[in-house]
Amino acid sequence: MNALNRRTASRLVVGGLALTLLAACAGTGSVDTDEAPAAGTTADANEVESLTFWSNHPGGSKEVEEELIAAYEAEHGIEVNLVSAGADYEEVAQRLNAALAGGDLPDVVIVSDVTWFNFALTDALAPMDELWETVGVDSEGYVDSLREDYAFDDAHYALPYSRSTPLFYYNKDMWEAAGLPDRGPETWDEFAEWGADLQEANPDVAPLVAPDGSAYLDWLFQGMIWTFGGAYSDEWEPTFTTDGSIAAGEFLQDQVETGNLAISNDPNNQFGAGQAASLLASTGSLGGLTETTEFEFGTAFLPGPQPGVTTGGAGLGIPAGIDRARQEAAMEFIAFFTNTENTVTFTQATGYMPVQKAALETEETLAFLEENPNARTALEQLELTSPQDYARVFVPGGGARIGAALDRITTGGEDVETVFTELDEETRTVVERDIEPQL
Amino acid sequence: MLIVILVVALPLYWILAAALKERPDIYTVPVTWLPDPVTAENFSTVRTGVDFLDYLRNSIIITVMLTAVQVVLGVLSAYALAFLRFPGRGVVLMFIIAALMVPSQITMISNYALVSSLGWRNSFTGIIVPLAGVAFGTFLMRNHFLSLPSEVLEAAEMDAAGPIRTLVRVVLPMSWPTLIAFTLITVVNEWNQYLWPLLIADDSSVAPLPVGLTQLQDAEGLTNWGPVMAGTVLTMVPILVVFLLLQRHMIKGLTAGAVKG
Numbered sequence: 001m002n003a004l005n006r007r008t009a010s011r012l013v014v015g016g017l018a019l020t021l022l023a024a025c026a027g028t029g030s031v032d033t034d035e036a037p038a039a040g041t042t043a044d045a046n047e048v049e050s051l052t053f054w055s056n057h058p059g060g061s062k063e064v065e066e067e068l069i070a071a072y073e074a075e076h077g078i079e080v081n082l083v084s085a086g087a088d089y090e091e092v093a094q095r096l097n098a099a100l101a102g103g104d105l106p107d108v109v110i111v112s113d114v115t116w117f118n119f120a121l122t123d124a125l126a127p128m129d130e131l132w133e134t135v136g137v138d139s140e141g142y143v144d145s146l147r148e149d150y151a152f153d154d155a156h157y158a159l160p161y162s163r164s165t166p167l168f169y170y171n172k173d174m175w176e177a178a179g180l181p182d183r184g185p186e187t188w189d190e191f192a193e194w195g196a197d198l199q200e201a202n203p204d205v206a207p208l209v210a211p212d213g214s215a216y217l218d219w220l221f222q223g224m225i226w227t228f229g230g231a232y233s234d235e236w237e238p239t240f241t242t243d244g245s246i247a248a249g250e251f252l253q254d255q256v257e258t259g260n261l262a263i264s265n266d267p268n269n270q271f272g273a274g275q276a277a278s279l280l281a282s283t284g285s286l287g288g289l290t291e292t293t294e295f296e297f298g299t300a301f302l303p304g305p306q307p308g309v310t311t312g313g314a315g316l317g318i319p320a321g322i323d324r325a326r327q328e329a330a331m332e333f334i335a336f337f338t339n340t341e342n343t344v345t346f347t348q349a350t351g352y353m354p355v356q357k358a359a360l361e362t363e364e365t366l367a368f369l370e371e372n373p374n375a376r377t378a379l380e381q382l383e384l385t386s387p388q389d390y391a392r393v394f395v396p397g398g399g400a401r402i403g404a405a406l407d408r409i410t411t412g413g414e415d416v417e418t419v420f421t422e423l424d425e426e427t428r429t430v431v432e433r434d435i436e437p438q439l
Numbered sequence: 440m441l442i443v444i445l446v447v448a449l450p451l452y453w454i455l456a457a458a459l460k461e462r463p464d465i466y467t468v469p470v471t472w473l474p475d476p477v478t479a480e481n482f483s484t485v486r487t488g489v490d491f492l493d494y495l496r497n498s499i500i501i502t503v504m505l506t507a508v509q510v511v512l513g514v515l516s517a518y519a520l521a522f523l524r525f526p527g528r529g530v531v532l533m534f535i536i537a538a539l540m541v542p543s544q545i546t547m548i549s550n551y552a553l554v555s556s557l558g559w560r561n562s563f564t565g566i567i568v569p570l571a572g573v574a575f576g577t578f579l580m581r582n583h584f585l586s587l588p589s590e591v592l593e594a595a596e597m598d599a600a601g602p603i604r605t606l607v608r609v610v611l612p613m614s615w616p617t618l619i620a621f622t623l624i625t626v627v628n629e630w631n632q633y634l635w636p637l638l639i640a641d642d643s644s645v646a647p648l649p650v651g652l653t654q655l656q657d658a659e660g661l662t663n664w665g666p667v668m669a670g671t672v673l674t675m676v677p678i679l680v681v682f683l684l685l686q687r688h689m690i691k692g693l694t695a696g697a698v699k700g
Binding site for chain 2: 052057060062081083084086087091094095097098099101102103104204266268269270272273274275285288289291292294
């Protein structure tokens, strides 16, 4: 009896253990999901009853997204499931990577300036041009520079949505206390001069605050590096070690060391609480700052000489792995979500830029700009923007890699030339390994 | 000792203080250590800003289920590996140790593929089953079981107690401190699960608190840290309660002797 008990018990235990080990380490093979007709087959978008939209609700936009979705559902009779797919663009990309391996793809997904290209390169995003024709999307209605940010190999892989440029925000009271004119600095050299005045007039307050390398300093510094005649790359060729790039890095480090620039993990709140005289941040921060600050602030172009500013933010893409009918329905949804009326609604709720040319001229927009002159800056700055360097947006992990290097020279105080040389070599290795074989 | 207390207590105090402050007071320089005025507004913002009660319910379901599964399977597996003779015992143990060496992130994509193909996405099953592996618990409990005095086990065998009876009546009563430590570690681990539930859950019907509370943050805009801190406090409280309850039993277990001289 005892032996039987023991044998039975051991079988139970080993069986249970095997199950849990399987649960802990599931097989590594890819799984065939029951796919509907492959992309490219003819299908009727009217057959689609529901869509799934993955977003991180940029700029605190969940409410406005829900509002636009409700309008779409009422007009088209298609239910849209809004999924909070991550806390930021990178988490959404991480989740999409998992879905690409395991099926259950969304129909519409938010893709940022640094994530869309790798999905396009690996054929994970559907080229949109043919879908535009089928669905009747007026692609020419979108702001050209914003639309062309998603072009690769004669095709477009997303449409602009939560698009931004970096802005220079400044506290007018602190500016006045330092005897500075009511405008942003025209060049970085001018800012360096103003920094001393700001420190003197506003003790214990940073003249300028910017995010650290984990929170898009790499995006903001890109404009600065251009003003010094440098760049992250010339197409696929890294250029971190050119004289201009090194000079920009040394200037950034010098501004931190002299106390003109503070690197913060929450610069928006630091500025909003009056703990910094100025701020480098996205236009996407404008809505929140306008709502919460208790002082008057202005916005200005990023310091020049121009070009010293780039576009950023995110667009909406469609996975290539969903069937044609769903792709067409998804395209209709994106077209609605980013149409003139809705981009105006979204812009006014968040501070992001309107993505339609016509939106810039609507009565609603003009009235809004009249009331909110700070919002005008981003639109006027748009014509000065340049496309981002490949090393940041197209090279896998580029933004994070550059951000980590910038942390080393700002908060870490390491030698700029040494850090940038390592960064140059790392980037070159990734390009040769991951990009060149696919081009 | 004072430094250790400060290092541990100061961040916790700061979280609580910030949760009770009005928005502008959180950012004042110099720092205000006492909230003045004290406000509960941040806590109500958490309730209205996200589906807090849904996320709380989901966290409780996920944690209770996973803890129960892991403790039961961990104890049974450990007992088998410590006291029962069966073919391949060494191989099973080797697999368990190997599983301990594999970071969970490595298996995430393949787990996702499996869960997705089984139709378990956005379900408790999809979140719980892949996290139910018990390599750590099995290893911990087995090592503890091997340290128990052999006389007690021999006495149980002489009394014709079967394996299950020996486990329940003899081994477990002598193992409370380790078992409670294992339970506590499991509870804390599962309560704080983030990445896997983020990948699997689509909405507040199954997502746990750590995933839900990220909606209070704003990556590109302006995060209001008051509600974030209030959410953090509300997330910590259940775990602190569990810890305080179990800690007492853990100490009791440590002082209870099994063999009399």
